[in-house]
Amino acid sequence: MNKFWIIAGDVYKKNVRSVSFLIMLLVPFILGGIVYAAGYFGSQSGEVDKIGITSSSTELAEGISSLAPQDYEFQVIKNQETGEKELSAEKIDALFVVDVGENNQLDGKLYSESSMGQSVELTLQQVLDSIQTNMRAQELGLSMEEVSSLNEPASFEKQSVSFNEAGDMQLGEDDDAFNYVISFAATIILFVFIITYAGIISQEIASEKGTRIMEVILSSTRAQTHFYGKLFGILMVAFTQMIVYAAAFVISYQWLKNLEVVKNILDSISLKGVFGTFLIFTLFFLLLGVFIYAVLAALCGSLVTKTEDTSKVILPVTYLSLIGYLLGIALGSFDPGNIIVRITSYIPFLSSYLMPIRLANETASIQEASISLVILIATTILLTLASAKMYKSNVLVYNDKGLLATLKQSFTLMKNK
Known part of the structure; x- marks a missing residue:
């Protein structure tokens, strides 16, 4: 048994004292620190994405601009050619061109030199969906309250249950x-x-x-x-x-x-x-x-x-x-x-x-x-x-x-x- 502890102790000390073990031990803390720092400095940063919006309908472009979330800055541009020049001059980060097709079908295209990320794309998609819904609701003579009631999601809740010896159902914490x-x-x-x-x-x-x-x-x-x-x-x-x-x-x-x-x-x-x-x-x-x-x-x-x-x-x-x-x-x-x-x-x-x-x-x-x-x-x-x-x-x-x-x-x- 003494030899067993000598062998085990030697293996343990050799590995614990190694540089590779120290690095392996610190990697999660380093990664956690990097993620925390990135989130902290990202939240402190005052920079927002500036997106130029142009459309054949000035009213539509202004409507999209008015729905800009807090993290974005929408800027109405009179035409696509002007927008391309401002994008080239880096006055804007991206150019969003919106056209209106048949049956008030909105068609949006986002132009940028580098990827804006999925969050930007999802935000613009949601804005277009909201405006298109309102436009079609007006065609059908629906009020905003009626549109809101149609879009209201159903309530869903999961509940954990258990049964006592008598077979009665009891609610529990999920x-x-x-x-x-x-x-x-x-x-x-x-x-x-x-x-x-x-x-x-x-x-x-x-x-x-x-x-x-x-x-x-x-x-x-x-x-x-x-x-x-x-x-x-x-x-x-x-x-x-x-x-x-x-x-x-x-x-x-x-x-x-x-x-x-x-x-x-x-x-x-x-x-x-x-x-x-x-x-x-x-x-x-x-x-x-x-x-x-x-x-x-x-x-x-x-x-x-x-x-x-x-x-x-x-x-x-x-x-x-x-x-x-x-x-x-x-x-x-x-x-x-x-x-x-x-x-x-x-x-x-x-x-x-x-x-x-x-x-x-x-x-x-x-x-x-x-x-x-x-x-x-x-x-x-x-x-x-x-x-x-x-x-x-x-x-x-x-x-x-x-x-x-x-x-x-x-x-x-x-x-x-």
């Missing part, structure tokens, strides 16, 4: 949207951690095997002890990163909770519902997902003959993780009740991505999540024990014929022992 955000974030975090630490642990093992130091190491310690020590050391590095992010969140929350947007979110959700069973299951699936992929990456790393082949040998880990990520982000987000999502949410390596999303969308019960979690735990234990048993023969096999040939030779060597 936290599905917030739970979905948590599961979505967990999916992204899981993918990033898997890709990052799969590469680290496979490189950690492959580097010793590639330099032929492994034979010396195994002469002084058991292969299983070395395997578990390496695996535990890397997992402690990942756990350290999680602790740092959790601490940063707790500290920043003391400041963020006073922001108006955060107050509105907190008022609309039940913290008891969020920080309850759903969050516990999400954390378990996240931690076990990182662990099982780390074991698989360690197994793949032990099959490497040359250190430079590490990136090739962990491709199965990368692709398997990518499948789970894409299923969770794409299919799981838009159709959580899909039969593919239901089935794969019980499959180890994929369930860590999909079951939290199903829980967030309430397409899976706590019992179903428990079954999936038990399957994942059992698979993780079996894979860990099998990988540790194969580790000794794997690290002593040097074969340039590929992963399958190396694995076959390793099995043969293990049987002979």
